Amino acid sequence: MSNLPNENSPSKANPFSSPLLVNRLLTEGSGKETRHFEFCLKDSGMEYLPGDSLGVLPTNCSEVVADLLNAVGLTGEEQVEAGDRSMSLSDALSGYFACTVLSKMQIKKFNQIAQSDQLGELLEVANKEALMEFMWGRELIDLFLEFPQSGMDAETFISFLRPMAPRLYSIASSLSAHPDEVHLTVAVVRYEGYGRKRKGVCSSYLAERVGESIPCYLHPNKNFKLPEDGNLPIIMVGPGTGIAPFRAFIEERKTNGASGRNWLFFGDRSQSTDYLYGEELDAYKRDGVLNELDLAWSRDQEEKIYVQNKMMEKKAELWSWLQDGAIFYVCGDAHRMAKDVDQALKRIVAEEGSMSEEDALAWVKGMQRERRYLKDVY
Incomplete structure (x- = not known):
């Protein structure tokens, strides 16, 4: 296909x-x-x-659109240009423009009109952290609620907006x-x-x-694919919604009768409420579709346990799989999880492969060059 x-x-x-x-x-x-x-x-x-x-x-929620129009002081019936089409402001806010996420550029453009000393100070280069703190949890509507502007026309308003991605x-x-x-x-x-x-x-x-x-x-994502050789083993690390592509991988390998071994690391807060596709995964383990299934629950015991901790517990076996040519996949949070998993992988390579830190780093980089270490992180 x-x-x-x-x-x-x-x-x-x-x-x-x-x-x-x-x-x-x-x-x-x-x-x-x-x-x-x-x-x-x-x-x-x-x-x-x-x-x-x-x-x-998606389209923007009708309540979000109504609240934003009210904050700006416009009716929504004003005609505006959205892309190459003319439509009512209300329709443009519903389906064309992004109405929530607040960016530095929007604050900068807004303050050219508002002339707020507070916003001006936040926009100074030296106050980058303060600006990030101000933006955290705020949306576009908050600018208009906290710094009211009277008499703004529709064209000026949409100049602050970006097309919805x-x-x-x-x-x-x-x-x-x-x-x-x-x-x-x-x-x-x-x-x-x-x-x-x-x-x-x-x-x-x-x-x-x-x-x-x-x-x-x-x-399409050509950089996150199953190996063409169905005999190769795969190791999948996907806590939370990071399970998504691995559910697809497991279904594909089962349906096509791939003989390669499959190992999944999954984790979340609590097994009783957050075990995504738990019945499916347990069945795959019972039936031998999943050769290994390791679960990490961060809130089911006093000590928080994450997928990288489970990797370290199974480091000898994981190293053996890597020696057998296993492809190592990671999906999910790029900010913390993927970095922690990467550190655990390098540590396993160093300890089980009896390598220096420098040699382990080079070995993992070699995996990446050979497309045996693949990430889908966000």
Whole structure:
């Protein structure tokens, strides 16, 4: 199967309207909301491979649009240019412009009108950390609520805005196992900040729908693929929603009868509420599809345990798999998890391979050059 798009394939500019078939909560009783979505691809012509992503084009929540218009002092009926089309400001805010995320450039442009001493001070080079702290948890609407501007026209207002970007999600299914379907695993963002309830634009857009058609397109990822040789072993590290592509990998290997061994490291807060696809994974382990399944729960005991801790516990076996040519995959949080896993991997190579720190680093770099150490992190 090829996943190279042709000129008629759905794209960001010409998405496919895919019926949302299933919207299921995976984390009943958890402090986090993670959902499983299934979309119908029938008649779309879309073919994907495990490791690819799905681009979703959301619309902004009607309450967010109404609140923003009210804060700016506009009705929404004003006509504006959005891309190459003329439409009402309300429609433009709903489907074309990003209305929530606040950037330094927006603050800078806003302050050319507001002339706020406070914002001016934050924008000084020396106050980079203070600016980041100011932006944390704030949205565009907060600028207008905290620094009210009267008489702003629609054209000036949209000059602060950027086009809304699609959201890319790692695909959580194998097309071989689920013909005409694509599945996603999505952490839904909801929080309170500065006296207002906030939510992620795309994650909440999906969470609040079922049965509707969702504009989407495929985004191939040639740098995160299963090996062509199904005999090779693979090691997958994917805590939280990082499980998504590995669910696809496991389904693909099972469906195609690949003989290579499979090892998954998964983790989250609590096994009772956050074991994403737990029944599936346990069944794969019982049936021998997963040769190894190591689970790390950070809040089920006094000491926090993470996937990198489980790697260290199994360092001798992990090193043996690497010696056998295993491909090592990591998916999930780039800021902490992926760095911690990387450090654990280098430590395992040094300790089990009896190498110096410098030689272990070179060995891991060799894995990367040989495409045996692959990451899908965000």
